[in-house]
Amino acid sequence: MTALAVSTVIFALRPHPTTRRLALWLPLVRRIRAPHQGRWALPGGPLDDREDLAAAASRTLRETTRLTPDYLEQLYAFGGLDRATGDAERTVSIVYWALVRPEDTVAGAVNVKWFLADELPELAFDHAEIVEYALWRLRNKVEYSQIAASFLGRTFTIAELRGVHEAVLQRPLDPANFRRQMESSGQLVATDEFRTGGRHRPARLYRTVPRP
Amino acid sequence: MTALAVSTVIFALRPHPTTRRLALWLPLVRRIRAPHQGRWALPGGPLDDREDLAAAASRTLRETTRLTPDYLEQLYAFGGLDRATGDAERTVSIVYWALVRPEDTVAGAVNVKWFLADELPELAFDHAEIVEYALWRLRNKVEYSQIAASFLGRTFTIAELRGVHEAVLQRPLDPANFRRQMESSGQLVATDEFRTGGRHRPARLYRTVPRP
DNA sequence: ACCAGTAAAGGTGATGGTGACTTTAACAGG
DNA sequence: CCTGTTAAAGTCACCATCACCTTTACTGGT
Numbered sequence: 249m250t251a252l253a254v255s256t257v258i259f260a261l262r263p264h265p266t267t268r269r270l271a272l273w274l275p276l277v278r279r280i281r282a283p284h285q286g287r288w289a290l291p292g293g294p295l296d297d298r299e300d301l302a303a304a305a306s307r308t309l310r311e312t313t314r315l316t317p318d319y320l321e322q323l324y325a326f327g328g329l330d331r332a333t334g335d336a337e338r339t340v341s342i343v344y345w346a347l348v349r350p351e352d353t354v355a356g357a358v359n360v361k362w363f364l365a366d367e368l369p370e371l372a373f374d375h376a377e378i379v380e381y382a383l384w385r386l387r388n389k390v391e392y393s394q395i396a397a398s399f400l401g402r403t404f405t406i407a408e409l410r411g412v413h414e415a416v417l418q419r420p421l422d423p424a425n426f427r428r429q430m431e432s433s434g435q436l437v438a439t440d441e442f443r444t445g446g447r448h449r450p451a452r453l454y455r456t457v458p459r460p
Numbered sequence: 461m462t463a464l465a466v467s468t469v470i471f472a473l474r475p476h477p478t479t480r481r482l483a484l485w486l487p488l489v490r491r492i493r494a495p496h497q498g499r500w501a502l503p504g505g506p507l508d509d510r511e512d513l514a515a516a517a518s519r520t521l522r523e524t525t526r527l528t529p530d531y532l533e534q535l536y537a538f539g540g541l542d543r544a545t546g547d548a549e550r551t552v553s554i555v556y557w558a559l560v561r562p563e564d565t566v567a568g569a570v571n572v573k574w575f576l577a578d579e580l581p582e583l584a585f586d587h588a589e590i591v592e593y594a595l596w597r598l599r600n601k602v603e604y605s606q607i608a609a610s611f612l613g614r615t616f617t618i619a620e621l622r623g624v625h626e627a628v629l630q631r632p633l634d635p636a637n638f639r640r641q642m643e644s645s646g647q648l649v650a651t652d653e654f655r656t657g658g659r660h661r662p663a664r665l666y667r668t669v670p671r672p
Numbered sequence: 673a674c675c676a677g678t679a680a681a682g683g684t685g686a687t688g689g690t691g692a693c694t695t696t697a698a699c700a701g702g
Numbered sequence: 703c704c705t706g707t708t709a710a711a712g713t714c715a716c717c718a719t720c721a722c723c724t725t726t727a728c729t730g731g732t
Contacts, residue, residue: 301539327513448708449698660679661727
């Protein structure tokens with residue numbers, strides 16, 4: 249028999265503990281039974297008979313982080329024969345990836361811990377490869393879509409959006425060129441509000457265009 | 461309970477019966493039992509316990525067309541609640557898409573018929589949407605990758621490759637610009653052979669670069 | 673033997689986007 | 703009121719692309 253499960257790679261953006269710069273974090277769940285007991289694994293679980301695949305991903309996400317995703321997309325279905333769980337039953341995992349916005353530092357469920365995306369512990373099963381693939385997809389997609397705004401609130405400055413891009417891509421971007429690209433993308437709408445308080449000219453707040 | 465199946469959208473390029481220009485074809489299987497009995501559906505079947513997901517896709521492809529895929533990639537996992545098969549059991553389908561090169565017009569299995577991709581009959585389940593999505597992926601991917609060569613033989617002229625692109629994208633491409641793009645892509649290697657026989661200058665034969 | 677037709681192959685100039693860089697605007701703090 | 707800082711706008715060189723043109727080299731017919 250073949251078991252079917254849904255897992256989710258959940259990304260959030262929070263400051264790095266030492267450098268204080270924005271970095272990618274993701275929550276993992278400590279396995280409490282064999283196989284791979286004690287190892288960290290992606291949040292997930294079996295598919296309920298009465299729910300959608302995306303709903304199952306959203307549910308396990310909520311159960312582990314108490315958050316609702318600001319972006320959710322199917323990543324890949326993994327079904328290699330090396331995924332046997334102990335008693336010779338192979339598990340096919342349909343993996344989603346999600347972006348969440350941790351407004352307040354919510355307390356997740358027990359056995360859940362957030363890790364820096366580039367400082368992960370040893371993971372159970374083939375989850376390390378899955379996270380690598382999810383990171384690759386995130387870094388690709390951030391360059392040609394507007395998902396970066398999913399890490400931010402309803403309105404944001406272009407510099408804040410650039411900060412998200414820089415954290416995801418791990419390289420500095422030219423502020424002027426980034427602004428031009430965003431403004432010409434047609435995906436941003438200028439509001440008449442400004443972010444004041446800094447020792448500098450106030451920055452205009454933008455929001456993403458409503459879905460078409 | 462939730463059943464698990466693997467289906468494949470199989471594309472081939474053959475001349476259009478009336479215009480004689482290259483067009484996309486795909487094979488469908490006539491369903492012999494309820495639900496959707498008599499309707500046409502994507503080739504597929506349950507997942508064997510001893511095989512990979514891609515192996516299952518490759519196997520059903522071979523069983524229905526007697527061909528081996530020149531390109532095979534996972535498309536998406538479909539698991540909507542509307543996919544119940546008759547007796548209330550929902551089926552999660554992991555769908556692959558494939559490109560094949562029908563060298564000789566092979567005879568497929570019974571109840572299999574090839575259709576023009578833009579003249580499909582009414583399909584079973586949600587297979588019409590799946591085919592639409594596969595077509596979208598094919599048309600996208602042909603523009604930034606070298607999969608078009610999977611429709612051709614080991615060597616081919618740039619004009620033949622352009623013919624594939626034009627058939628997939630359904631619009632004419634400038635021969636000179638297409639040539640330059642292909643030559644600068646680094647994905648093609650010139651051979652020292654030429655295709656002669658036409659009433660014109662012989663065309664150099666190329667092949668794709670070996671996998672890195 | 674030569675010419676006409678055809679498609680391969682290569683070249684040219686305008687255009688638009690991008691990257692590196694500069695300049696001006698507008699605030700907070702001393 | 704000056705200074706530091708970042709926002710926002712502008713400038714310029716460069717490169718890829720597109721539409722178009724020219725040359726090359728073959729086949730088939732006269």
